Amino acid sequence: xxxxxxxxxxxxxxxxxxxxxxxxxxxxxxxxxxxxxxxxxxxxxxxxxxxxxxxxxxxxxxxxxxxxxxxxxxxxxxxxxxxxxxxxxxxxxxxxx
Numbered sequence: 001x002x003x004x005x006x007x008x009x010x011x012x013x014x015x016x017x018x019x020x021x022x023x024x025x026x027x028x029x030x031x032x033x034x035x036x037x038x039x040x041x042x043x044x045x046x047x048x049x050x051x052x053x054x055x056x057x058x059x060x061x062x063x064x065x066x067x068x069x070x071x072x073x074x075x076x077x078x079x080x081x082x083x084x085x086x087x088x089x090x091x092x093x094x095x096x097x
Contacts, residue, residue, distance in 0.1 A: 036092045043084050051077045 007021050016024075055073035059065040 036088070039092075040085075040088055043088065044081055047080050047084065048077045051080065 003022070003025065006025070007016075007018070010016050010021065011018075052070075052073045055069040055076070056066070059069035061068075
């Protein structure tokens with residue numbers, strides 16, 4: 001869907017054929033870009049899962065505690081993902097292309 005939307009944007013601003021667009025778009029994607037996306041998805045999912053399980057397991061005071069734990073897990077997950085982004089970007093940009 002993203003590629004289709006990008007094609008619409010490019011085709012309205014430039015004279016690009018439908019057959020040339022995917023060829024040029026995929027020529028600029030390197031293997032490291034795909035691995036970076038996979039690493040990010042796995043690490044973010046792992047972080048959200050671990051933090052959510054930890055906060056949920058340690059919740060108290062019934063449904064009120066569950067709500068507070070859910071809010072706390074979202075806040076902590078966002079903070080940890082921000083830190084992960086910094087490290088992942090630094091490591092992947094350090095790797096030679």
